[in-house]
Amino acid sequence: MTGLVLKLGPKERLLINGAVVENGDRRSRFTILSPNANILRLRDAIHPDDATTPVRRICYSAQLVLTGDAAPEVVKHQLLRRIEELSQILTDGDSRKILGQATDALVRQQFYQCLRALKALIPREDRLLAAHQP
Helix, strand or coil: CCCEEEEECCCCEEEECCEEEECCCCCEEEEECCCCCCEEEHHHCCCHHHCCCHHHHHHHHHHHHHCCCCCHHHHHHHHHHHHHHHHHHCCCHHHHHHHHHHHHHHHCCCHHHHHHHHHCCHHHHHHHHHHCCC
C-alpha cells in the first residue's frame, strides 16, 4: 500500500489533523496511509506575516487547509485560479511543470503535495523579485 512517506530529523515537528507531533532523538521515517489526513511539517510552515509575495500567499492558503483553518472546497477553487494566474507569469518549462504538479495535487485534494510543489517556486520568485528591484 502506498501513502505519504515522511522522513523526519531529530525533534522535528509535524501538524497531523490539528495535533502537533514531535519526533524523538533519532531520524525516522514513516508512512501516512490515510488518504485525507492533513499533514504539515512545521519547518515548512509560512508565518502569516511572511505571506507577502504571490507564491507565498498561495502556499499560505494551501497551508490553511492543512491546519484546519480553511475549508478545502473553498480554498481549492481559489488556489486553482491563483495557479492559473501564476502560469501567465512563470512561463518557463520548469515552472510550468511545478504548477502542473500543484494543479494535479489540488484536483486530487492533496493539499500537502500541492504546498510542497508550490514551495519549489519560492526561490525562483525571490530571484525574479530581486532582479526587478531598484
